[in-house]
Amino acid sequence: DAKTTQPPSMDCAEGRAANLPCNHSTISGNEYVYWYRQIHSQGPQYIIHGLKNNETNEMASLIITEDRKSSTLILPHATLRDTAVYYCIAANQAGTALIFGKGTTLSVSS
Amino acid sequence: GAVVSQHPSWVICKSGTSVKIECRSLDFQATTMFWYRQFPKQSLMLMATSNEGSKATYEQGVEKDKFLINHASLTLSTLTVTSAHPEDSSFYICSAREGGQGLRSYTFGSGTRLTVV
Numbered sequence: 001d002a003k004t005t006q007p008p009s010m011d012c013a014e015g016r017a018a019n020l021p022c023n024h025s026t027i028s029g030n031e032y033v034y035w036y037r038q039i040h041s042q043g044p045q046y047i048i049h050g051l052k053n054n055e056t057n058e059m060a061s062l063i064i065t066e067d068r069k070s071s072t073l074i075l076p077h078a079t080l081r082d083t084a085v086y087y088c089i090a091a092n093q094a095g096t097a098l099i100f101g102k103g104t105t106l107s108v109s110s
Numbered sequence: 111g112a113v114v115s116q117h118p119s120w121v122i123c124k125s126g127t128s129v130k131i132e133c134r135s136l137d138f139q140a141t142t143m144f145w146y147r148q149f150p151k152q153s154l155m156l157m158a159t160s161n162e163g164s165k166a167t168y169e170q171g172v173e174k175d176k177f178l179i180n181h182a183s184l185t186l187s188t189l190t191v192t193s194a195h196p197e198d199s200s201f202y203i204c205s206a207r208e209g210g211q212g213l214r215s216y217t218f219g220s221g222t223r224l225t226v227v
């Protein structure tokens with residue numbers, strides 16, 4: 001699986017959009033970009049995933065660059081409950097385990 | 111959506127005893143389950159992959175005789191920490207994957223906080 005690189009931490013004001021970047025320059029053609037988040041002392045929660053098209057669901061939007069070397073997770077209106085560690089993972093759908101990097105700690109403040 | 115139930119959510123045990131952690135897929139059949147361990151302020155580390163009806167595959171450095179994994183049915187996998195020691199204290203998390211491909215095919219349990227005293 002391709003390695004991903006994320007900033008260790010980010011801050012965001014409540015109500016503003018949180019844009020979390022992820023670099024995956026070695027991603028292969030059959031690897032998807034998955035985003036999970038982990039709130040303190042809980043299991044990871046699925047957010048969104050995509051292959052090459054931009055994706056949107058009730059939680060977030062995923063913007064993938066045309067060359068697929070990077071992506072951005074967008075939380076359109078961050079709330080205090082969005083404070084968590086966000087993990088970007090590149091993985092194929094062959095069913096092997098997701099491998100977690102260090103992620104980005106997002107702190108949302110009022 | 112898919113739900114994975116993990117039990118217990120926390121456990122305290124004495125050094126030298128064994129502890130069993132259960133991971134159940136509630137509304138889907140999980141052909142594959144994964145076990146992770148997470149130490150404070152660190153990321154999740156994959157310990158092993160279990161497939162229903164076969165032996166688990168352990169990651170390098172994980173002692174298979176210490177961390178016994180049983181995946182006897184399509185909805186239940188168990189992790190038994192044998193002869194636990196204080197250094198085994200950690201947050202253990204399971205993940206289940208539905209058969210086939212598709213959205214959200216990896217669902218995580220809520221984790222088990224193990225403290226060995």
